[in-house]
Amino acid sequence: MVVAMYAKQNEGVHERVESKVLVSAKGLTKTYRRGTEEVRALDGVSFDLQQGEFTAIVGQSGAGKTTLLHLLGCMDTPTSGEIIIGGHSTKGLSDRALTQLRREQVGFVFQHFGLLPTLTVMENLLLPTLFSKREAKARANELLEQVGLTQRRNHHPNQLSGGEMQRVAIARALINRPQILLADEPTGNLDSVNGEAILQLFHQLHREGLTIVVVTHNPILADATQRQLVLRDGQLVP
Protein backbone atom coordinates (compact mmCIF):
# COMPACT_ATOMS: atom_id res chain seq x y z
CA MET A 1 0.00 0.00 0.00
CA VAL A 2 2.71 2.43 0.95
CA VAL A 3 4.68 1.44 -2.11
CA ALA A 4 1.83 1.98 -4.51
CA MET A 5 1.20 5.41 -3.22
CA TYR A 6 4.82 6.40 -3.69
CA ALA A 7 5.00 4.94 -7.13
CA LYS A 8 2.46 7.54 -8.09
CA GLN A 9 4.59 10.19 -6.47
CA ASN A 10 7.50 9.06 -8.58
CA GLU A 11 5.77 10.21 -11.70
CA GLY A 12 5.44 13.58 -10.02
CA VAL A 13 9.21 13.89 -9.97
CA HIS A 14 9.39 13.89 -13.71
CA GLU A 15 6.51 16.27 -14.11
CA ARG A 16 8.19 18.60 -11.64
CA VAL A 17 4.98 19.94 -10.24
CA GLU A 18 6.43 22.78 -8.23
CA SER A 19 3.55 23.16 -5.83
CA LYS A 20 3.37 19.53 -4.79
CA VAL A 21 4.17 19.02 -1.13
CA LEU A 22 6.32 15.95 -0.59
CA VAL A 23 7.00 16.19 3.11
CA SER A 24 5.07 18.08 5.69
CA ALA A 25 6.24 18.53 9.27
CA LYS A 26 3.56 19.50 11.76
CA GLY A 27 4.49 20.70 15.22
CA LEU A 28 7.47 18.39 15.56
CA THR A 29 8.74 18.12 19.09
CA LYS A 30 11.47 15.83 20.31
CA THR A 31 12.60 15.62 23.89
CA TYR A 32 15.47 13.56 25.19
CA ARG A 33 15.83 12.45 28.72
CA ARG A 34 19.29 12.95 30.14
CA GLY A 35 19.07 11.53 33.61
CA THR A 36 16.27 13.41 35.30
CA GLU A 37 16.66 16.44 33.07
CA GLU A 38 14.60 16.78 29.93
CA VAL A 39 16.26 18.17 26.83
CA ARG A 40 13.93 19.70 24.29
CA ALA A 41 15.91 19.21 21.07
CA LEU A 42 13.01 20.23 18.83
CA ASP A 43 10.11 22.36 19.88
CA GLY A 44 7.10 22.69 17.62
CA VAL A 45 8.75 22.73 14.21
CA SER A 46 6.41 22.97 11.22
CA PHE A 47 7.24 23.34 7.53
CA ASP A 48 6.52 21.89 4.11
CA LEU A 49 9.03 20.56 1.62
CA GLN A 50 8.06 20.83 -2.01
CA GLN A 51 8.78 18.10 -4.47
CA GLY A 52 12.17 18.71 -6.06
CA GLU A 53 13.21 21.32 -3.57
CA PHE A 54 16.85 21.66 -2.45
CA THR A 55 16.81 22.76 1.17
CA ALA A 56 19.48 23.43 3.77
CA ILE A 57 18.93 23.16 7.52
CA VAL A 58 21.32 25.49 9.29
CA GLY A 59 21.81 26.61 12.85
CA GLN A 60 24.21 26.53 15.74
CA SER A 61 25.54 23.41 17.26
CA GLY A 62 22.94 21.76 19.44
CA ALA A 63 20.11 23.57 17.69
CA GLY A 64 18.47 20.30 16.77
CA LYS A 65 19.43 19.95 13.10
CA THR A 66 20.48 16.33 13.25
CA THR A 67 17.45 15.49 15.32
CA LEU A 68 15.20 17.03 12.69
CA LEU A 69 16.92 15.19 9.86
CA HIS A 70 16.53 11.90 11.67
CA LEU A 71 12.84 12.53 12.12
CA LEU A 72 12.47 13.37 8.43
CA GLY A 73 14.28 10.16 7.53
CA CYS A 74 12.08 8.02 9.81
CA MET A 75 15.18 7.04 11.78
CA ASP A 76 13.46 8.18 14.94
CA THR A 77 9.95 9.09 16.01
CA PRO A 78 8.92 12.51 17.31
CA THR A 79 7.75 12.93 20.89
CA SER A 80 4.80 14.84 19.53
CA GLY A 81 3.72 16.25 16.19
CA GLU A 82 3.75 14.33 12.96
CA ILE A 83 5.42 13.96 9.63
CA ILE A 84 3.33 13.52 6.53
CA ILE A 85 5.08 12.02 3.57
CA GLY A 86 3.22 12.14 0.28
CA GLY A 87 -0.02 12.87 2.05
CA HIS A 88 0.25 9.98 4.48
CA SER A 89 1.08 10.40 8.13
CA THR A 90 3.90 8.31 9.51
CA LYS A 91 2.45 8.60 12.96
CA GLY A 92 1.89 5.28 14.65
CA LEU A 93 3.42 3.28 11.85
CA SER A 94 4.92 -0.05 12.87
CA ASP A 95 8.64 -0.61 12.91
CA ARG A 96 8.18 -2.72 9.85
CA ALA A 97 6.44 0.02 7.90
CA LEU A 98 9.05 2.56 8.98
CA THR A 99 11.78 0.22 7.84
CA GLN A 100 10.13 -0.04 4.48
CA LEU A 101 9.86 3.75 4.26
CA ARG A 102 13.55 4.12 5.04
CA ARG A 103 14.43 1.51 2.50
CA GLU A 104 12.33 2.74 -0.37
CA GLN A 105 11.58 6.41 0.08
CA VAL A 106 14.54 7.88 1.89
CA GLY A 107 18.17 8.10 1.00
CA PHE A 108 20.25 8.97 4.03
CA VAL A 109 23.85 10.18 3.95
CA PHE A 110 25.59 9.99 7.29
CA GLN A 111 28.07 12.52 8.48
CA HIS A 112 30.57 9.72 9.03
CA PHE A 113 29.70 8.04 5.72
CA GLY A 114 28.40 4.90 7.42
CA LEU A 115 30.24 2.53 5.11
CA LEU A 116 30.92 -0.99 6.32
CA PRO A 117 34.67 -1.49 6.46
CA THR A 118 34.60 -5.17 5.56
CA LEU A 119 32.68 -4.63 2.35
CA THR A 120 33.96 -3.29 -0.95
CA VAL A 121 32.60 -0.15 -2.59
CA MET A 122 30.30 -2.23 -4.74
CA GLU A 123 29.05 -4.32 -1.82
CA ASN A 124 28.43 -1.19 0.21
CA LEU A 125 26.49 0.23 -2.68
CA LEU A 126 24.35 -2.85 -2.92
CA LEU A 127 23.79 -3.10 0.83
CA PRO A 128 20.28 -1.61 0.82
CA THR A 129 19.22 -3.95 -1.95
CA LEU A 130 20.34 -6.89 0.16
CA PHE A 131 17.37 -6.20 2.37
CA SER A 132 14.89 -5.44 -0.37
CA LYS A 133 15.93 -8.49 -2.39
CA ARG A 134 16.02 -6.37 -5.48
CA GLU A 135 18.43 -6.91 -8.32
CA ALA A 136 20.26 -3.65 -8.77
CA LYS A 137 23.66 -4.33 -10.34
CA ALA A 138 22.89 -2.16 -13.33
CA ARG A 139 21.69 0.68 -11.14
CA ALA A 140 24.82 0.36 -8.99
CA ASN A 141 27.09 0.61 -12.02
CA GLU A 142 25.17 3.59 -13.27
CA LEU A 143 25.53 5.33 -9.90
CA LEU A 144 29.24 4.53 -9.65
CA GLU A 145 29.65 6.07 -13.06
CA GLN A 146 27.73 9.12 -11.95
CA VAL A 147 29.89 9.68 -8.88
CA GLY A 148 33.03 8.83 -10.86
CA LEU A 149 34.16 5.81 -8.88
CA THR A 150 33.82 3.00 -11.39
CA GLN A 151 37.50 2.11 -11.03
CA ARG A 152 37.15 1.87 -7.28
CA ARG A 153 34.34 -0.62 -7.18
CA ASN A 154 36.36 -3.42 -5.61
CA HIS A 155 38.24 -1.31 -3.11
CA HIS A 156 37.51 -1.26 0.57
CA PRO A 157 36.50 1.95 2.36
CA ASN A 158 39.87 2.27 4.08
CA GLN A 159 41.48 2.55 0.66
CA LEU A 160 39.36 5.58 -0.23
CA SER A 161 39.71 9.27 0.54
CA GLY A 162 37.06 11.06 2.56
CA GLY A 163 35.55 12.61 -0.52
CA GLU A 164 35.39 9.27 -2.26
CA MET A 165 33.76 7.65 0.75
CA GLN A 166 31.19 10.42 0.85
CA ARG A 167 30.42 9.88 -2.83
CA VAL A 168 29.98 6.15 -2.22
CA ALA A 169 27.65 6.98 0.67
CA ILE A 170 25.60 9.26 -1.58
CA ALA A 171 25.47 6.66 -4.32
CA ARG A 172 24.30 4.09 -1.79
CA ALA A 173 21.60 6.43 -0.57
CA LEU A 174 20.30 6.63 -4.14
CA ILE A 175 20.33 2.94 -5.01
CA ASN A 176 16.68 2.32 -4.26
CA ARG A 177 15.59 5.49 -6.12
CA PRO A 178 14.36 7.35 -3.07
CA GLN A 179 11.94 10.27 -3.09
CA ILE A 180 14.14 12.36 -0.90
CA LEU A 181 17.83 12.55 -0.12
CA LEU A 182 18.80 13.55 3.40
CA ALA A 183 22.43 14.37 4.16
CA ASP A 184 23.90 15.26 7.54
CA GLU A 185 26.85 17.62 7.07
CA PRO A 186 27.92 16.00 3.82
CA THR A 187 30.92 18.30 3.52
CA GLY A 188 31.74 18.43 7.22
CA ASN A 189 34.68 16.04 6.98
CA LEU A 190 35.94 17.16 3.60
CA ASP A 191 38.36 19.77 2.33
CA SER A 192 37.05 22.52 0.05
CA VAL A 193 37.93 20.73 -3.19
CA ASN A 194 36.10 17.57 -2.21
CA GLY A 195 33.30 19.66 -0.72
CA GLU A 196 32.90 21.39 -4.07
CA ALA A 197 32.67 18.04 -5.85
CA ILE A 198 29.91 16.95 -3.51
CA LEU A 199 28.12 20.23 -4.05
CA GLN A 200 28.25 19.72 -7.81
CA LEU A 201 26.85 16.25 -7.34
CA PHE A 202 23.93 17.63 -5.32
CA HIS A 203 23.27 20.21 -7.99
CA GLN A 204 23.17 17.56 -10.62
CA LEU A 205 20.80 15.41 -8.56
CA HIS A 206 18.63 18.42 -7.92
CA ARG A 207 18.44 19.15 -11.62
CA GLU A 208 17.30 15.60 -12.13
CA GLY A 209 14.37 16.36 -9.86
CA LEU A 210 15.43 14.85 -6.57
CA THR A 211 14.24 16.44 -3.35
CA ILE A 212 17.30 17.12 -1.18
CA VAL A 213 17.71 18.26 2.40
CA VAL A 214 21.17 18.91 3.80
CA VAL A 215 22.20 19.83 7.31
CA THR A 216 25.27 21.99 7.04
CA HIS A 217 27.59 24.45 8.68
CA ASN A 218 29.19 25.12 5.33
CA PRO A 219 27.99 28.54 4.06
CA ILE A 220 28.92 27.72 0.47
CA LEU A 221 26.71 24.67 0.50
CA ALA A 222 23.92 26.49 2.35
CA ASP A 223 23.97 29.38 -0.09
CA ALA A 224 23.80 27.03 -3.02
CA THR A 225 20.40 25.74 -1.92
CA GLN A 226 17.02 27.13 -2.83
CA ARG A 227 15.83 27.46 0.69
CA GLN A 228 17.25 27.60 4.20
CA LEU A 229 15.54 26.47 7.35
CA VAL A 230 17.23 28.12 10.31
CA LEU A 231 16.95 26.36 13.65
CA ARG A 232 17.67 27.95 16.99
CA ASP A 233 17.17 26.08 20.23
CA GLY A 234 14.88 23.61 18.57
CA GLN A 235 12.67 26.19 16.91
CA LEU A 236 12.51 27.51 13.37
CA VAL A 237 13.58 31.08 12.97
CA PRO A 238 11.18 32.71 10.56
Place this chain on the structure above:
Amino acid sequence: MLSLALSNLTRRRLRTALTLLGVAISVGVLACLLAFGKGYEAGLGRELNGMGIQMMLVPLGCPYDAAARVLKGKTLEVSLPANSLNIARQEGKVEVAAPLLMATLPRPAEGRTDLWVGIDESVRPLKPWWKMTTGSRWFPDANSVILGAEAAATELRQVGDTFFSPETGRKFTVCGVLERSGTSDDSQFFVPLATAQEMFHQPNRITAVAIRLKDPTQITEVSTRLQQVPGAQVVTMAEMMGTFLNLVGSVRTLVSAIAIVALCISGLSVFNTMLSAVLERTRELGVLRAVGASRSQVFCLLSVEAILLTTLGSTLGVVLALATGRFVEMGVRLFVPMAPADTLLNLSREVIQQCFMVGVVVGLGAGLYPAWQASRLQPVEAIRID
Protein backbone atom coordinates in the same frame (compact mmCIF):
# COMPACT_ATOMS: atom_id res chain seq x y z
CA MET B 1 23.75 -12.05 3.90
CA LEU B 2 25.97 -15.07 4.37
CA SER B 3 28.99 -13.30 2.94
CA LEU B 4 28.25 -10.30 5.10
CA ALA B 5 28.22 -12.54 8.18
CA LEU B 6 31.42 -14.22 7.04
CA SER B 7 33.18 -10.92 6.45
CA ASN B 8 32.22 -9.85 9.94
CA LEU B 9 33.80 -12.95 11.44
CA THR B 10 37.08 -12.37 9.66
CA ARG B 11 37.63 -8.96 11.13
CA ARG B 12 38.57 -10.06 14.62
CA ARG B 13 40.63 -13.00 13.61
CA LEU B 14 42.21 -13.80 16.95
CA ARG B 15 38.97 -13.62 18.87
CA THR B 16 37.18 -15.66 16.23
CA ALA B 17 40.01 -18.18 16.26
CA LEU B 18 39.90 -18.54 20.04
CA THR B 19 36.16 -18.99 20.04
CA LEU B 20 36.46 -21.52 17.24
CA LEU B 21 39.09 -23.40 19.20
CA GLY B 22 36.86 -23.54 22.26
CA VAL B 23 33.96 -24.89 20.26
CA ALA B 24 36.25 -27.28 18.42
CA ILE B 25 37.69 -28.78 21.58
CA SER B 26 34.36 -29.32 23.25
CA VAL B 27 32.78 -30.75 20.12
CA GLY B 28 35.86 -32.92 19.67
CA VAL B 29 35.44 -34.31 23.17
CA LEU B 30 31.77 -34.88 22.50
CA ALA B 31 32.52 -36.60 19.20
CA CYS B 32 35.04 -38.92 20.84
CA LEU B 33 32.61 -39.66 23.61
CA LEU B 34 29.73 -40.51 21.32
CA ALA B 35 31.98 -42.44 18.99
CA PHE B 36 33.50 -44.30 21.88
CA GLY B 37 30.11 -45.30 23.24
CA LYS B 38 29.00 -46.52 19.85
CA GLY B 39 32.28 -48.23 19.11
CA TYR B 40 32.43 -49.97 22.45
CA GLU B 41 28.92 -51.29 22.14
CA ALA B 42 29.47 -52.38 18.57
CA GLY B 43 32.85 -53.93 19.33
CA LEU B 44 31.55 -55.81 22.32
CA GLY B 45 28.55 -57.02 20.39
CA ARG B 46 30.76 -58.13 17.54
CA GLU B 47 33.10 -59.98 19.82
CA LEU B 48 30.33 -61.77 21.66
CA ASN B 49 28.48 -62.52 18.45
CA GLY B 50 31.66 -63.75 16.81
CA MET B 51 31.81 -66.48 19.42
CA GLY B 52 28.42 -67.60 18.42
CA ILE B 53 27.57 -68.13 22.05
CA GLN B 54 24.16 -67.14 23.24
CA MET B 55 24.48 -68.28 26.81
CA MET B 56 26.83 -69.83 29.26
CA LEU B 57 26.38 -72.21 32.11
CA VAL B 58 28.55 -71.23 35.05
CA PRO B 59 28.81 -72.26 38.69
CA LEU B 60 26.60 -70.55 41.23
CA GLY B 61 28.09 -67.35 42.51
CA CYS B 62 28.35 -64.01 40.87
CA PRO B 63 27.23 -65.09 37.42
CA TYR B 64 28.47 -62.08 35.48
CA ASP B 65 31.86 -62.18 37.03
CA ALA B 66 32.09 -65.87 36.27
CA ALA B 67 31.07 -65.44 32.67
CA ALA B 68 33.39 -62.52 32.20
CA ARG B 69 36.26 -64.50 33.63
CA VAL B 70 35.61 -67.39 31.32
CA LEU B 71 35.35 -65.12 28.32
CA LYS B 72 38.53 -63.29 29.16
CA GLY B 73 40.52 -66.36 30.06
CA LYS B 74 40.68 -66.37 33.82
CA THR B 75 39.99 -69.27 36.12
CA LEU B 76 37.16 -69.79 38.52
CA GLU B 77 37.57 -71.09 42.03
CA VAL B 78 34.50 -73.26 41.76
CA SER B 79 33.44 -75.67 39.09
CA LEU B 80 30.44 -77.47 37.66
CA PRO B 81 29.73 -81.19 37.74
CA ALA B 82 30.38 -82.73 34.33
CA ASN B 83 26.82 -83.96 34.01
CA SER B 84 25.60 -80.40 33.55
CA LEU B 85 27.19 -80.69 30.10
CA ASN B 86 25.02 -83.69 29.33
CA ILE B 87 21.92 -81.90 30.51
CA ALA B 88 22.74 -79.02 28.22
CA ARG B 89 23.40 -81.34 25.32
CA GLN B 90 20.13 -83.16 25.84
CA GLU B 91 18.23 -79.93 25.60
CA GLY B 92 16.75 -80.15 22.13
CA LYS B 93 17.14 -76.50 21.20
CA VAL B 94 20.87 -76.44 21.88
CA GLU B 95 23.04 -76.67 18.79
CA VAL B 96 26.44 -76.75 20.43
CA ALA B 97 27.35 -77.16 24.08
CA ALA B 98 31.08 -77.06 24.70
CA PRO B 99 32.70 -77.85 28.05
CA LEU B 100 35.59 -75.77 29.30
CA LEU B 101 37.88 -76.49 32.21
CA MET B 102 40.24 -73.68 32.98
CA ALA B 103 43.09 -73.76 35.42
CA THR B 104 46.07 -71.62 36.17
CA LEU B 105 49.49 -73.05 36.52
CA PRO B 106 51.90 -70.82 38.44
CA ARG B 107 55.43 -70.87 37.07
CA PRO B 108 57.49 -69.24 39.82
CA ALA B 109 60.76 -69.99 38.03
CA GLU B 110 59.65 -67.99 34.98
CA GLY B 111 57.75 -65.49 37.06
CA ARG B 112 54.45 -65.98 35.29
CA THR B 113 51.24 -67.92 35.42
CA ASP B 114 50.05 -70.06 32.52
CA LEU B 115 46.45 -70.70 31.74
CA TRP B 116 45.54 -74.21 30.72
CA VAL B 117 42.21 -74.94 29.14
CA GLY B 118 40.70 -78.33 28.73
CA ILE B 119 38.49 -78.59 25.66
CA ASP B 120 36.98 -81.08 23.30
CA GLU B 121 36.13 -80.98 19.63
CA SER B 122 32.79 -79.31 20.28
CA VAL B 123 34.46 -75.98 21.05
CA ARG B 124 35.70 -75.52 17.49
CA PRO B 125 32.47 -74.16 16.00
CA LEU B 126 32.43 -71.62 18.82
CA LYS B 127 35.89 -70.36 17.94
CA PRO B 128 35.59 -69.63 14.25
CA TRP B 129 38.64 -67.37 14.32
CA TRP B 130 40.96 -70.24 15.16
CA LYS B 131 43.47 -70.89 12.44
CA MET B 132 46.11 -73.53 12.91
CA THR B 133 49.58 -73.08 11.49
CA THR B 134 50.65 -75.60 8.85
CA GLY B 135 51.31 -79.09 10.12
CA SER B 136 48.96 -78.73 13.05
CA ARG B 137 46.54 -81.46 13.98
CA TRP B 138 43.74 -81.84 16.48
CA PHE B 139 44.78 -83.77 19.62
CA PRO B 140 45.97 -87.18 18.36
CA ASP B 141 46.40 -88.50 21.94
CA ALA B 142 45.94 -87.55 25.58
CA ASN B 143 49.36 -85.97 25.90
CA SER B 144 48.96 -83.48 23.08
CA VAL B 145 48.83 -79.75 23.52
CA ILE B 146 47.77 -76.93 21.23
CA LEU B 147 49.54 -73.68 21.95
CA GLY B 148 48.28 -70.16 21.45
CA ALA B 149 50.56 -68.07 19.25
CA GLU B 150 52.07 -66.20 22.15
CA ALA B 151 52.42 -69.26 24.32
CA ALA B 152 54.30 -70.98 21.51
CA ALA B 153 56.59 -68.00 21.15
CA THR B 154 57.44 -67.80 24.85
CA GLU B 155 57.94 -71.56 25.10
CA LEU B 156 60.01 -71.57 21.89
CA ARG B 157 58.07 -74.58 20.67
CA GLN B 158 56.85 -75.56 17.23
CA VAL B 159 54.58 -78.27 15.96
CA GLY B 160 56.11 -81.66 16.65
CA ASP B 161 58.32 -80.52 19.53
CA THR B 162 58.01 -82.20 22.87
CA PHE B 163 57.28 -80.20 25.89
CA PHE B 164 57.82 -81.05 29.54
CA SER B 165 55.79 -79.50 32.27
CA PRO B 166 57.72 -79.94 35.50
CA GLU B 167 54.92 -78.58 37.70
CA THR B 168 52.57 -81.36 36.70
CA GLY B 169 55.26 -83.88 35.82
CA ARG B 170 53.80 -84.52 32.37
CA LYS B 171 55.35 -84.64 28.96
CA PHE B 172 53.40 -83.24 26.00
CA THR B 173 53.77 -83.24 22.27
CA VAL B 174 52.88 -80.00 20.55
CA CYS B 175 50.33 -81.07 17.99
CA GLY B 176 49.25 -77.61 16.90
CA VAL B 177 49.97 -73.93 17.14
CA LEU B 178 47.25 -71.31 16.68
CA GLU B 179 47.74 -68.26 14.56
CA ARG B 180 47.61 -64.97 16.37
CA SER B 181 44.00 -63.87 16.82
CA GLY B 182 44.27 -60.90 19.17
CA THR B 183 42.06 -62.65 21.75
CA SER B 184 42.95 -64.13 25.10
CA ASP B 185 43.42 -67.47 23.33
CA ASP B 186 46.86 -66.35 22.17
CA SER B 187 48.53 -67.00 25.48
CA GLN B 188 46.71 -70.17 26.46
CA PHE B 189 47.57 -73.86 26.50
CA PHE B 190 44.85 -76.12 25.17
CA VAL B 191 44.69 -79.78 26.11
CA PRO B 192 42.00 -82.47 25.85
CA LEU B 193 39.36 -82.07 28.55
CA ALA B 194 40.13 -85.40 30.20
CA THR B 195 43.83 -84.54 30.40
CA ALA B 196 43.05 -81.25 32.04
CA GLN B 197 40.74 -82.89 34.56
CA GLU B 198 43.50 -85.28 35.45
CA MET B 199 46.29 -82.69 35.54
CA PHE B 200 44.43 -80.42 37.86
CA HIS B 201 42.74 -83.10 39.95
CA GLN B 202 39.25 -82.12 38.90
CA PRO B 203 37.74 -85.46 37.90
CA ASN B 204 34.41 -84.99 36.19
CA ARG B 205 34.40 -81.26 36.82
CA ILE B 206 34.22 -78.43 34.32
CA THR B 207 34.39 -74.69 34.66
CA ALA B 208 31.68 -73.68 32.26
CA VAL B 209 29.55 -74.78 29.37
CA ALA B 210 29.36 -72.48 26.39
CA ILE B 211 26.10 -72.88 24.53
CA ARG B 212 24.94 -72.00 21.06
CA LEU B 213 21.26 -72.33 20.24
CA LYS B 214 19.74 -73.51 17.00
CA ASP B 215 17.46 -70.53 17.10
CA PRO B 216 18.76 -67.56 19.08
CA THR B 217 15.23 -66.24 19.65
CA GLN B 218 14.47 -69.09 22.03
CA ILE B 219 16.99 -67.83 24.48
CA THR B 220 14.56 -67.11 27.36
CA GLU B 221 12.84 -70.43 27.09
CA VAL B 222 16.06 -72.43 27.11
CA SER B 223 17.64 -70.39 29.86
CA THR B 224 14.71 -70.93 32.26
CA ARG B 225 14.95 -74.65 31.61
CA LEU B 226 18.71 -74.84 32.10
CA GLN B 227 18.39 -72.78 35.25
CA GLN B 228 17.22 -76.03 36.88
CA VAL B 229 20.65 -77.65 36.55
CA PRO B 230 21.88 -78.11 40.12
CA GLY B 231 24.83 -76.00 41.16
CA ALA B 232 24.76 -74.06 37.88
CA GLN B 233 23.23 -70.92 36.58
CA VAL B 234 22.67 -69.44 33.17
CA VAL B 235 24.08 -66.19 31.96
CA THR B 236 22.87 -64.95 28.61
CA MET B 237 25.10 -62.86 26.41
CA ALA B 238 22.56 -60.06 26.40
CA GLU B 239 22.88 -59.90 30.18
CA MET B 240 26.63 -59.96 29.85
CA MET B 241 26.59 -57.08 27.46
CA GLY B 242 24.32 -55.15 29.74
CA THR B 243 26.75 -55.64 32.59
CA PHE B 244 29.71 -54.52 30.57
CA LEU B 245 27.86 -51.50 29.31
CA ASN B 246 26.83 -50.61 32.84
CA LEU B 247 30.42 -50.71 33.93
CA VAL B 248 31.34 -48.45 31.08
CA GLY B 249 28.31 -46.33 31.81
CA SER B 250 29.83 -44.80 34.91
CA VAL B 251 32.94 -43.81 33.03
CA ARG B 252 30.76 -42.36 30.33
CA THR B 253 28.73 -40.34 32.76
CA LEU B 254 31.88 -38.72 34.01
CA VAL B 255 33.18 -37.92 30.55
CA SER B 256 29.71 -36.71 29.52
CA ALA B 257 29.76 -34.28 32.39
CA ILE B 258 33.10 -32.97 31.22
CA ALA B 259 31.85 -32.66 27.66
CA ILE B 260 28.76 -30.80 28.82
CA VAL B 261 30.82 -28.39 30.89
CA ALA B 262 33.11 -27.86 27.90
CA LEU B 263 30.11 -27.22 25.67
CA CYS B 264 28.69 -24.74 28.16
CA ILE B 265 31.98 -22.90 28.30
CA SER B 266 32.26 -22.77 24.54
CA GLY B 267 28.64 -21.64 24.36
CA LEU B 268 29.51 -18.84 26.76
CA SER B 269 32.50 -17.86 24.69
CA VAL B 270 30.33 -17.72 21.57
CA PHE B 271 27.89 -15.65 23.57
CA ASN B 272 30.66 -13.32 24.66
CA THR B 273 32.05 -13.01 21.16
CA MET B 274 28.67 -12.20 19.71
CA LEU B 275 27.74 -9.77 22.44
CA SER B 276 30.94 -7.81 22.10
CA ALA B 277 30.55 -7.90 18.33
CA VAL B 278 27.15 -6.28 18.76
CA LEU B 279 28.57 -3.62 21.07
CA GLU B 280 31.49 -2.93 18.78
CA ARG B 281 29.38 -2.72 15.70
CA THR B 282 26.48 -0.78 17.13
CA ARG B 283 27.04 1.94 14.60
CA GLU B 284 27.26 -0.40 11.66
CA LEU B 285 24.16 -2.22 12.75
CA GLY B 286 22.46 1.17 12.96
CA VAL B 287 23.56 1.86 9.42
CA LEU B 288 22.02 -1.42 8.34
CA ARG B 289 18.78 -0.45 10.03
CA ALA B 290 18.95 3.00 8.46
CA VAL B 291 19.38 1.71 4.94
CA GLY B 292 16.40 -0.54 5.31
CA ALA B 293 17.27 -3.70 7.20
CA SER B 294 14.32 -4.87 9.24
CA ARG B 295 14.65 -6.07 12.80
CA SER B 296 14.33 -9.66 11.74
CA GLN B 297 17.02 -9.22 9.12
CA VAL B 298 19.46 -7.85 11.68
CA PHE B 299 18.49 -10.68 13.99
CA CYS B 300 19.11 -13.18 11.21
CA LEU B 301 22.47 -11.68 10.38
CA LEU B 302 23.75 -12.06 13.92
CA SER B 303 22.27 -15.54 14.31
CA VAL B 304 23.90 -16.62 11.07
CA GLU B 305 27.21 -15.32 12.40
CA ALA B 306 26.83 -17.29 15.61
CA ILE B 307 25.81 -20.45 13.81
CA LEU B 308 28.60 -20.03 11.31
CA LEU B 309 30.99 -19.75 14.21
CA THR B 310 29.82 -22.92 15.91
CA THR B 311 29.41 -24.89 12.71
CA LEU B 312 32.95 -24.02 11.73
CA GLY B 313 34.04 -24.91 15.24
CA SER B 314 32.21 -28.22 15.07
CA THR B 315 33.89 -29.04 11.78
CA LEU B 316 37.23 -28.35 13.36
CA GLY B 317 36.22 -30.41 16.37
CA VAL B 318 35.30 -33.42 14.26
CA VAL B 319 38.58 -33.11 12.39
CA LEU B 320 40.32 -32.88 15.73
CA ALA B 321 38.53 -35.98 16.95
CA LEU B 322 39.50 -37.86 13.79
CA ALA B 323 43.10 -36.77 14.17
CA THR B 324 43.55 -37.51 17.85
CA GLY B 325 41.03 -40.31 18.31
CA ARG B 326 43.76 -42.95 18.35
CA PHE B 327 45.45 -41.39 21.35
CA VAL B 328 42.20 -40.86 23.17
CA GLU B 329 41.42 -44.50 22.60
CA MET B 330 44.75 -45.55 24.08
CA GLY B 331 43.93 -43.54 27.17
CA VAL B 332 40.41 -44.86 27.42
CA ARG B 333 41.57 -48.46 27.24
CA LEU B 334 43.40 -48.03 30.49
CA PHE B 335 40.17 -47.33 32.33
CA VAL B 336 37.59 -49.45 30.63
CA PRO B 337 37.03 -53.07 31.61
CA MET B 338 36.84 -55.78 28.98
CA ALA B 339 37.68 -53.48 26.10
CA PRO B 340 37.05 -55.29 22.84
CA ALA B 341 40.09 -55.86 20.72
CA ASP B 342 39.03 -53.87 17.68
CA THR B 343 38.75 -50.12 17.48
CA LEU B 344 36.62 -48.45 20.09
CA LEU B 345 36.20 -45.15 18.32
CA ASN B 346 33.49 -45.37 15.77
CA LEU B 347 33.21 -41.92 14.19
CA SER B 348 30.23 -42.77 12.08
CA ARG B 349 28.25 -40.35 9.98
CA GLU B 350 25.57 -40.47 12.64
CA VAL B 351 28.00 -39.31 15.32
CA ILE B 352 29.27 -36.52 13.11
CA GLN B 353 25.74 -35.41 12.37
CA GLN B 354 24.91 -35.37 16.05
CA CYS B 355 27.95 -33.24 16.75
CA PHE B 356 26.96 -30.74 14.09
CA MET B 357 23.47 -30.60 15.49
CA VAL B 358 24.83 -29.86 18.93
CA GLY B 359 27.10 -27.22 17.42
CA VAL B 360 24.25 -25.49 15.64
CA VAL B 361 22.04 -25.65 18.72
CA VAL B 362 24.78 -24.16 20.89
CA GLY B 363 25.32 -21.45 18.29
CA LEU B 364 21.65 -20.67 18.13
CA GLY B 365 21.35 -20.65 21.91
CA ALA B 366 24.39 -18.49 22.46
CA GLY B 367 23.61 -16.17 19.57
CA LEU B 368 19.99 -15.63 20.46
CA TYR B 369 20.37 -12.93 23.05
CA PRO B 370 23.07 -10.89 21.26
CA ALA B 371 21.06 -11.11 18.05
CA TRP B 372 17.94 -9.99 19.87
CA GLN B 373 19.88 -7.09 21.40
CA ALA B 374 21.13 -6.10 17.98
CA SER B 375 17.67 -6.23 16.48
CA ARG B 376 16.37 -3.91 19.19
CA LEU B 377 18.75 -1.13 18.18
CA GLN B 378 17.02 1.89 16.78
CA PRO B 379 18.75 3.27 13.73
CA VAL B 380 19.19 6.63 15.37
CA GLU B 381 20.71 5.30 18.58
CA ALA B 382 23.30 3.54 16.55
CA ILE B 383 24.18 6.47 14.36
CA ARG B 384 24.54 8.83 17.28
CA ILE B 385 27.33 6.93 18.99
CA ASP B 386 30.61 8.63 18.17
